[in-house]
Each structure stands twice: as structure tokens, then as C-alpha cells.
Amino acid sequence: MRRGVKGAVIGGVCAVVLGGAGYGAYNFVSALNGDGGTGGGGPAVVKSGPPSGTEVKETAAKFFAAWEKGDASTAAGYTDFPEAARELLTAYGGDAHITKVHITPGTATGTTVPFTVRATVSYEGKSRPLGYESRLDVVRGKTSYRPLVDWQPSVVHPRLQKGDTLTTGESSTAPIEAVDRDGKVLTPQKYPSLGPILDELRKRYGDKTGGRAGVELVIRHGGAGAGETDGSGEAGSGAADTTLLTLAKGRPGKLHTTLSASAQAAAEAAVEKYADSSLVAVKPSTGEILAVANHRDDGFDAALLGERPPGSTMKIISAAALIDNGLTTANGPAPCPPSAVWQSQTFQNLKGLTPDEHATLSDSFARSCNTAFIKFADEVEVDTLTKEAQERFGLGQNNWQIGVPSFDGRVPAAGGPDTAAALIGQGQVQMSPLNMASVTATATTGTFRQPVIVPLGLDHREPAQARGLSPSTVQQLRAMMNRTATSGTAAGVMSGLSGNIGAKTGSAEADGQAKSDSWFTGYRGDVAAAAMVQDGGHGIDAAGPIVASVLRNAG
Template sequence: MRSGAKVGIIGGVFAVVVGGVGYGAYNILDGLGDSGVGGGTETTASSDEVRTGPVTKQETAETSKKFLAAWAKGDADIASQLTNNPADAGPLLTQYSESAHVTKAVITPGTATGAKVPYTVRATVSYKGKTKPWSYESELTVVRGVSTGHALVDWKPSVVHPQLKKGETLETGEASTASIEAVDRNGQVLTKEKYPSLGGILDELRKKYGEKAGGTAGIETWINSENADAPDTTLLTLTKGKPGRVQTTLDARIQAAAERGVKKFDQSSVAAVEPSTGAIRAIANNRSDGYDAARKGSVAPGSTMKIVTAAMIIQHGLGSANGAVECPSSLTWEGVTFNNLDGFSMTDGPTLKRAFARSCNTAFIKPILPLGSGKRDTALREEAGEYFGIGQVWRTGIATFDGKVPLSEGAETAASFIGQGKIQMNPLNMASVTATAVGGRFRQPYIVPQNLDNRVFATANPLPGGVSAQLKEMLHYTATAPEGTATQAMANVGGDKGAKTGSAEIDGHATSDSWFTGYSNDLAAAALVQSGGHGGDAAGPVVAEVLRAGP
């Protein structure tokens, strides 16, 4: 948070322009003395009758007209009273002029869809002699007031700006963090305009490394984060500071592929790392909530977790890639029945490699029974932490969730072997798991060089001899064999390759999450498409897009 925002009376020159909601044009309204539409006498209903039911088309048009006109006029008090939360709306609408220094604004409504009214804001921001235009789009929704029955704007900070969230404020001034020029591994400049998924990452790198890189501050309009330790979000740059150069491990070509990949499906995320070094080559998201799930998410990874379970089985002498296994359609563990997808079974003498390729759940639960209740409850957690670095603190250079395999017992332990239960991962974690499997040892992912701030990287033991080779064989078979669940998605990926599909059932979701992780040569990637269904159908094409851009 750069500084506290001031509260005051809005002034300046504002206007509402005719739009699709069906009301007339408004002339530019100068100051608070104008008597145009939006005055306080229009905030009450003409009848004492308390109306109920959904708002009508006419109510939507009239209420949005009055609100936008009052906001455009600069009357924050009247505008806030036309919302269902004046206490929160008033200060933020006031800050629009007093703190964000918006001196002119023209608001153009679009065509209403039901009770939603979109609009475009074309504003001018002025600060200490520096002036710059500022345009963006947002929307409001008209609802019926609970106690009054009046049609009111459903107040959300995003009404003022689409990126504003509760507890955040707008401000214009001299930035408190130095500017940076982030570049990829080859020196190509990375911007949030060209690579939208990097917006939050670039803000974090700026906050953390801008001054170290020798940058200076400029004059900007930004969103003050509610969390003082989190980076602010720059919305407009009036004058640039001197940028400090920050070298990243990202690869612009792979990042571009990741951006394309996540556009294939809503609610998708992907991350890519280099197995030989741990360098992060790409991180991308396509989510309606703007959340960076690729590096911060924490959800069950489904059958992609069988990579770690397979390593555990091999290391404990419970099986091998080409050793025989049983794959019944269902299996009971301490009173709870676990099933394979669509109840399939394998009765033709399957091996662990083939069961892995077809993602047989029961084959990754039954072999672990001989370990005994005490050991089998801790074996996966130990494997994940000691060899794959999961649950340790990763100092990547940006904020990340570093995976979690919590203690478990009973049926929950069995669920964890197939990536369910309380296990929590994200695409960056699973890309690292795959990189560890094929590279033979955990190399902590990182996005800026270690010597930039002398961070201490997390470490783990190398996989014992032969384990990595068997895991790689299993992954390769799953991506190339006719019966492999990843073969179709990986068909157009070249080089030395392998993959694993996964789907995770989430409480309250009708459709499972789609997971996919794979590698090609010296690049590993993993993707999550929430509520995407089977791993090969949604997450698979996202990963394939990224891997095709690799070495």
C-alpha cells in the first residue's frame, strides 16, 4: 500500500453520453452547482408502496441513468445514495477525484442485459501538471433494495473500476516503488499488455526488486492493495520513472504459447519449468476472477499425483514399472470403496506401467496395503517432501503455494494415493513434480536468479537409482501407447516426451477438475482446467501448446 487515500468532494468536469439503456444525452456538467439530472430529490420513490420481485427494465434504465449522471456530475453523495451500500460507495466515489485526481470523465452506457448495464469511461487524470487520458470498461447491476423496495445499484468496488476489490482504493501520485523493465532469458522485454498473465508477477517483481535494480519512481494511477505487503496494481502511467532492468527466467516464446493455451478453456492455468535447472519458463492463467492459480492455487491434483505414488511404490519394493499389478474395478480400504473411472478393470495381466497409462486407481492403492497402517499413512508425505520438494518453502522470487501433502489416516490415506483427500497442488507444483521425475532430482523452481537477493533454495534428496528411469518410462508410455490416456493430447508434441492425465472430484462441483502434466525434451509443464472434466480433454491441449514451443 503506497499511502492512505483522502476523502473529499468531487469536482471537475464530467458527462454521461447517450447509450443503449434508452435515456437521453447529458451535456457536460460543470462542478456541483449544476442542476442537472441526479439531484437528491430523485433518490426516493414516488410512492410509499414497497415493491417486491425482480427489477423491471424501466427501473434498470432509470436507476442506472440517475447513478451514472450523479457520478458523472461529480456528486458522490447522491450517487452513493442510489446504491444499496452508501457507506462503502461514498468514499470510493469521492476518491475518484480527490485521490485518483480524475478531472474529466465521459461515461457512455452500453446496451443493458437484464439488470446489468455496461459502460465505458473515458477520463482524464491530472497530477502536478502532468495529464493523461484514461479509458476502461465496467458494468453495474440494478437490484431491489431489501428494506425499501427501491431499485438500487448493487454496490461493488468494480463499479468504479473493474479491477477494484473490497478494501482497496484508487490513488494518483508519485509511485513508492521503482519502475522496472523485466526481460526474459534472452533479453526480450516482458509487459502485461503483451502477456496479460504476467501482470501480477511484474507488479511483485517491481515491488521486490525495482530499487535493487536501480530503478526510480514515476507518476502513476494505481490501486492500493488492502494487504500492505502485497504489490499495488498500476492502472495508468502519467510519467515513467527510470526502469531498473530485472532479468527473469521466463521465455517469451513459451510464455506466448502459454497465453494461447489457456485461452482454449475458461478457468484454466498452466506453468512450465526446465527440469535441468528448475528455471520457470512460463506462467499463465485465464480465469474470470483474475486469480493466479498457476502458482498460488491449492486444489486436489487427481491422478497426476500417481507420479509421486509410483515413486513411493518402487522405492518401498512394492512394485516396478514392468511388474505385475492387479486392477479390479473397485477396492475397499477400511470400509470405503474406491472405483476406477466408469468402473473399468484390467484382467489381461497388467503391469504398473500399463495401469499408470490407463490411470487405474485401484492399482495405485492395493500394492500399498502390505506397508501396515502406521507406515502407509506417512509414506506418501515423506516421498513428496524428501524427494520432490513438496511442502518445503520455495523461494522462487515471487509468491507461490508450494504444495501440501498433509498427515492422513484411514480411507483418507488411500484417497491421497490417487491425488484426492487433503492433498493440495497447483500447476507449478505438478510441473516441478514431472521435472523431478524425469530429471532424477528436485531443482527448486525460480523466476529470478538466486544471486539477485541471495535467496536460499529448497533442496531434496535425489531419487534413488533406477526410480527416475522407471518413472520416465511410465510417462513416455502414457503419452505414446494406444491405451495411454495422454496419447491423443500429446500426438503433435515432438521430442523425448511423456505425460500423465488426471481428474479430481471437487465437492459441490458437477464436473471434475481437469489436470494434465507432461514433458518434452528439457521442458515440463502442467495445467489445470477447473470443472474441465477428463485430463486429456481440456488440460491436455493446454500443456501440448506449451510443450510445442519448447526446445
């Protein structure tokens, strides 16, 4: 039957029976295709639209019952991706050695059913109870029209993601007791943001700290994400295992980190106030990472691995490039017109910014005038910013070895409008909070010190190198950042912070977002911090308060 004819027939039937098709209506697609019947010669009637409350309850009950019995094939048959479901549910009872499963459903909300799992993990004579909460959604099958469990790995356990599996046995690495720079123990219970980092540190250094492996139920994660490295410039072999339950304790080895418990506590408290926020704090005089914090529902470590346009915080690098290439100086001309056009693309300033045709670079930097930087697009080469970022700030060469995976920044030599856009942190420029904290550290000391979270000597890592900045450029950058913090766009956020301070605000547009990302980087004494909040708005709206709070409390 031709597609157009089939549509006409279905439409005609619906018009006669119901006067139109909608949610909760019936269709005859299955009968017309010949893939179903009533046994009495009449057309099969198949429901469409969202599953009803009864269907949700019955489908969840059948799925739970099969899961409890360890019947992976039957349970998987109640999902919309049975092959993937069967594989994980088989591992649940097999490789993970999880038995005596009892599932208690909660009250459904629409098509969502929360539930509690109580089970036992047994391995070579060792047993421990396992308990957790999860949820599932029931959807209408796209071709079968049956109510089915919307398959996600998180149905089986809320911490499972695509590509993950469960296994129980002797752990692949010995446990570690990670301590901060003052010997204080760091745990994911006290510092939730450190959970993935501590897992990775264990994976890398468990065999170097004298510990002994135990027996554990773990999540074995899939391959490394894009842009992720293993700290040596090579692609990582996958994220570290996540321990869910310990059946027999190993002996942890002590791992010294550069982190500061007080700075980490301040960072955790600061990001908690804003969704999708991330921060990194470093010690400029050494490059040591003091704190890493994320507040995200997806668990992604955007602080170290994020790849986002940094907006006007990029003007630190751009200003350095203009100075180093003799195009202007802090007190030299950098006019701020109301708009600027480069290669047919028009760039605007933030709403309400008064033009100033007589502005200096310091003026335009402190006020975050976009057009002042865009006007230099005719004078810079396509690779000017790329060279500045790589040779002076150590960015974009995929060779940082901080001790865990990191994204090392990206400033490509892009032509066209992107040459101008890069000057204000847009276009193809990508950074993480780690990158921008490092940029601020380099700007304030003149020396690029590759950030580290584990001392280099532990495994004899060779850090990335860059030649850094001249004393004159450093003096000018510090003066401009101090002016920004005391009388420019960051003054309100940095108010009340004493001592040697500086900052740069930023906001960056990202595709598909109604609001811009909020960026902010700043320093106080020997602490530099940078934060990013997705959909956070202007730099002073979200990222700024996070950085200021950490600078205020990290000492």
C-alpha cells in the same frame, strides 16, 4: 405482532388484491411494520420483484449524476452498500485525483447497464485523460424495496476488487523492464498472463534494478490471499499495485527473468482455447520457469497459486513412494481390480477400464488404474506420501522462493479414507500446475530444483531443498511416463511429439462441480509442463492438448 400472524395477514391481503404474489406485484410489509406511509392514512405501497426498465434507467442516471459531480455520499446512497461505496467513491475524487468525470450510459440489458467513463487525472501540475468501460446492475433493496445499484468495486473500475482502492502519486517502486532469458522485453500487452507477475516483480525488485519512480494512478490491492507467501515463507503484505495510468514516466531498471518469450507465447495461445485453464513450464535441468499462463475471467494466478486436487497426476509421487519403500517396482505386481474398498469407502476406475488382476505397476500407471494404487493403502503408513512429497520432491513445506508468491503444494498426513484417496490425488492433497511441473522435472532428473522465475543471485534467496530420487527410481518413473505417452492414456495427445517424451494424465473431482478438473503433466527433452483446467473433464480432454501444444512449440 407474532411472525405467524403477520404472514397470515399479508397472505390474506395479497389473495384479495391479486390472488397471489409474484414478480412485479405489490406488498405491504413496509406499512405493516410502520416504516412508511402515504400521508393520507392508507398503507404504503412498495414494489417487489426485479426493478422495472424505468427504475433501472432512473436509478443509474441518479447514481451517474452524483458520481460526475464528485458527490460521493449522494452517489453511495443509491447503492445497496452505501458505506463501502462512499469510501471508494471518495478515494476516486480524493486520493486518486480523478476529476472532470463524464459518464455515458449504454443500452441496458435487463437490469444491467453498461457505461463509459471519460475523466482527467491531475497531480502536481501533471494531467492525463482517463477512459474505460464498466457496468452496473440494479437490484431491489432487501429492506427498503428501493431500486439500488448492486454495489461492487468493479462498478467504479472493472479491475477493482473487494478491498482495493485507487490512489495517484509518486509510485512506491521504480518501474522495471522485464526481459526473458534471451533479452526480449516482456510486456502485459503482448503476454497478458504476465500482468500480475510483472506487477509483483516490480514490487519486489524495482529498487534493485537502478530505476527511478514516476507518477502513476494505481490500484492499491488488499491483503494477501490464503496460502500466499512472499517468497520467503512469510505471509505477503498484499498484492503489488496495478498501474492504470502513468502521468510522469520514471526510468525503468532492467530485470532479467528465466522466462522464455517463445515458450510464453506458446503457453498464452494454448490456454486461450480453454476457459479456466492454467499452465506452467519449467526447465528440468535448472528449475528455471519458462512460461506461466492463465485464461480466467477472475484474473487469479491459478498457475502459481492454485490449490486443487491433482487427480491421477499424483500417481507420479505415489509410484515413487511405492518403489522407494520397497512395496513394488515398475515391473512388480500392482493388480487392477474393478473396485477397491478401504475403510468402508469404495473406489472405482474410470468407466470402460478393463480389470487386470495380473497387472504390473507400469501397466496400472500407464492405464491410470485407480484401484491398483488404492490396494496399497493397507501397506503404506499415514505419512508415507507426506514424507515422499517433502523429502524427495520438495513439496508442502511452504518454503519455495521462486521470486513471486507461490503455493508449494500440500500432502498432509491424513488418516481414514483420505490415506487411500491421496494415492490417486484426491482427499486433502492440493497442487498447482507449478507444483506438478516441478514434480515431473524431479521425476525425470532425480534432482529437486526449486523452480525460479528470477535468478536466485539477484537478491541472494536460499532455495528450498530436498534429497531427490535414486537413479533406479528415476529410471522406472521415466519408463512408466514414456509408456503412458506412447501407448497409455496420454498417447493420443502426445502423438507426433518426437524425442524423449513422457506424460501422466489426471482428472480430479471437486466439490460442487458437475465435471472433474482436467490435469495433465508431461515432458519433452529439457522442458516439463503441467496444466489444469477447472471443469475440463478428463486429462486428455483439455489439459492434455494445452501441455502438448507447449511441448511442441516451446523449443
